[in-house]
Amino acid sequence: MHDDEETLVRLAQQYDPQAFGQLYERYVAKIYRYIAFRVGGGPDAEDLTAEVFLKAMEAIDSYRWQGVPFSSWLLRIAHNWMVDYLRRKKRHGEVALEDYHRPPDKDMALLIDQAMTRQEVLTAVAKLTEAQQQVVALRFAAGCSIREAAAIMGKTEGAVKSLQHNALFTLRRLLADYQRAQSEESHESTSESVSGRNPE
Amino acid sequence: MKAPLKVSLDEILNNCLDRLLAQKASLAECLAAYPEQRAALEPLLQVATLTAAAVPQDPSPAFVSATRSRLLTALAQKRAARQRPRLILRPLALRLAAALVALLLVLTSCLVVSADSLPDSPLYPVKLAAEQVQIWLAPDAEARAQLHLQFVQRRFQEAQDLLQQGKSLQQPVLQTLNNEAEQARAEINQLRAEQAQLLRQRYADLLAAQRAALTQLQASAPAEMQANLGETIGILDQVQQQVRQDILAGGPPTPTPSNPAIPPSPSATTGQPSPPTNPPTEPAKPTVPATPVPVSPTVPRPAPPENTPTPTPTPVPLTVLPTATPLPVVTPTQPGSPLPTPHRVPGQTPTRPSTPTAVPPSPRPPTPTMTPTPPSSPLPSPTPLSGNQ
Numbered sequence: 001m002h003d004d005e006e007t008l009v010r011l012a013q014q015y016d017p018q019a020f021g022q023l024y025e026r027y028v029a030k031i032y033r034y035i036a037f038r039v040g041g042g043p044d045a046e047d048l049t050a051e052v053f054l055k056a057m058e059a060i061d062s063y064r065w066q067g068v069p070f071s072s073w074l075l076r077i078a079h080n081w082m083v084d085y086l087r088r089k090k091r092h093g094e095v096a097l098e099d100y101h102r103p104p105d106k107d108m109a110l111l112i113d114q115a116m117t118r119q120e121v122l123t124a125v126a127k128l129t130e131a132q133q134q135v136v137a138l139r140f141a142a143g144c145s146i147r148e149a150a151a152i153m154g155k156t157e158g159a160v161k162s163l164q165h166n167a168l169f170t171l172r173r174l175l176a177d178y179q180r181a182q183s184e185e186s187h188e189s190t191s192e193s194v195s196g197r198n199p200e
Numbered sequence: 201m202k203a204p205l206k207v208s209l210d211e212i213l214n215n216c217l218d219r220l221l222a223q224k225a226s227l228a229e230c231l232a233a234y235p236e237q238r239a240a241l242e243p244l245l246q247v248a249t250l251t252a253a254a255v256p257q258d259p260s261p262a263f264v265s266a267t268r269s270r271l272l273t274a275l276a277q278k279r280a281a282r283q284r285p286r287l288i289l290r291p292l293a294l295r296l297a298a299a300l301v302a303l304l305l306v307l308t309s310c311l312v313v314s315a316d317s318l319p320d321s322p323l324y325p326v327k328l329a330a331e332q333v334q335i336w337l338a339p340d341a342e343a344r345a346q347l348h349l350q351f352v353q354r355r356f357q358e359a360q361d362l363l364q365q366g367k368s369l370q371q372p373v374l375q376t377l378n379n380e381a382e383q384a385r386a387e388i389n390q391l392r393a394e395q396a397q398l399l400r401q402r403y404a405d406l407l408a409a410q411r412a413a414l415t416q417l418q419a420s421a422p423a424e425m426q427a428n429l430g431e432t433i434g435i436l437d438q439v440q441q442q443v444r445q446d447i448l449a450g451g452p453p454t455p456t457p458s459n460p461a462i463p464p465s466p467s468a469t470t471g472q473p474s475p476p477t478n479p480p481t482e483p484a485k486p487t488v489p490a491t492p493v494p495v496s497p498t499v500p501r502p503a504p505p506e507n508t509p510t511p512t513p514t515p516v517p518l519t520v521l522p523t524a525t526p527l528p529v530v531t532p533t534q535p536g537s538p539l540p541t542p543h544r545v546p547g548q549t550p551t552r553p554s555t556p557t558a559v560p561p562s563p564r565p566p567t568p569t570m571t572p573t574p575p576s577s578p579l580p581s582p583t584p585l586s587g588n589q
Contacts, residue, residue: 015279017272024268029258036256046259050267057275121254139217141255146214161210165244172247
């Protein structure tokens with residue numbers, strides 16, 4: 001059992017099954033969460049996770065230790081795979097600029113109280129820009145520090161912090177919009193049922 | 201003013217997120233830490249909490265285990281594949297070696313086949329190239345000279361073969377022949393005196409044998425081939441004459457210019473066959489001159505080949521003027537003479553200085569012409585060979 005990641009990676013590069021197995025055990029959950037957060041979990045997330053590790057195994061010869069965690073390399077592979085996957089599935093969503101700058105609603109606490117489902121949050125996340133989605137997935141799902149996220153995304157820490165801020169701001173608005181729409185639908189259906197009970 | 205605030209909020213939000221996600225602080229604790237930014241922070245941290253709660257759970261143990269097995273199987277295959285390149289390399293090396301052997305075989309076959317090729321064959325350039333390589337690879341001048349002699353013989357033989365097949369000799373063929381003969385002579389002339397004389401003698405014998413063969417061919421050749429044969433014999437005669445001169449002088453008196461580009465032979469113009477110097481049945485014997493013949497009273501030089509039966513070599517003082525050397529020629533009544541030369545080539549005209557029209561009698565005894573003579577008196581010769589001096 002090797003704790004030193006660099007040693008583990010070097011052994012894995014020699015196709016040492018124990019070392020590669022150890023790296024896999026160490027990072028499979030992180031990679032899975034990152035992917036599942038973007039694609040919504042299920043068999044697709046599992047398949048993509050397995051593909052990421054297979055791809056990593058194929059390309060491990062080309063990996064050069066540069067002092068950053070091995071998981072950064074895995075997350076980059078995961079990101080590329082996922083982008084391809086999402087492109088194929090045409091599940092990539094963009095947020096309109098005019099919506100992005102709308103002022104926030106006041107009743108965010110209400111949203112939490114109403115216990116939005118996980119899927120609704122993920123649907124809202126999918127409407128962020130690609131960079132915003134990536135930073136949210138890295139920070140919240142993969143548990144990366146801002147430094148690691150910056151390294152994976154190839155940006156400065158300041159840029160990633162700003163991106164993170166904007167992502168949460170937009171996400172909050174999207175969720176508020178969703179909640180408002182749900183409320184309106186609920187109100188309309190209630191009105192319809194009331195008017196149905198008291199016809200003129 | 202907005203930008204610094206925003207940067208500041210980015211930083212504060214990030215600090216709060218770090219503590220929230222690491223479960224080191226609650227939402228309330230984070231907001232309490234930044235009361236001034238509470239209004240801006242609270243909705244963002246609420247969304248962050250919501251987002252963190254939406255993160256999927258860890259993968260199922262079944263998936264983790266199955267994927268691990270799948271990965272390790274693939275890893276074992278890849279490990280085996282990494283060792284396979286050595287196995288692949290071996291056949292690759294074998295293939296490479298086989299290809300090299302095949303290439304060598306092809307080249308060798310080309311060389312072997314081209315060795316018998318005639319100037320009209322597509323492989324003939326290969327033959328010439330191979331000869332050139334042999335010349336390059338020759339260790340010294342003597343080896344080069346010997347190779348050139350060999351190649352001269354080849355060229356004449358090729359000419360004979362072509363003529364025997366009823367094919368005419370084109371100008372390039374005659375040119376090649378002429379060049380080869382000149383190169384051989386030039387190469388010999390660069391050797392030391394004894395070596396040079398030895399090889400000159402061999403050269404002369406070789407030329408005599410070729411002359412005999414060509415003459416025999418000429419006797420039976422159809423009329424249309426006579427011109428070609430005459431040209432070939434003309435070249436041969438010219439080279440023969442020059443070699444003989446060199447032998448007498450112990451070396452070329454002056455740097456001899458190349459033969460003019462295939463001078464038309466007198467035989468070619470007349471179509472008359474030249475008489476053979478030696479009968480074909482009696483090839484010339486290579487003879488090393490046993491008797492040194494001083495060329496001048498002060499500088500002894502190797503004498504022309506001696507055919508006298510006298511057991512003791514007797515120096516025969518022979519004065520040969522370097523500027524005007526009449527060539528003594530062995531008479532046809534002395535078979536086996538080292539310098540078998542035709543008396544006269546019919547049809548040769550004295551208008552061509554480079555081609556002797558007649559050859560002087562043999563310098564050897566029994567004629568008194570070989571006796572020492574004053575330097576100023578040239579040996580008797582019907583025609584002085586001014587062309588090569």
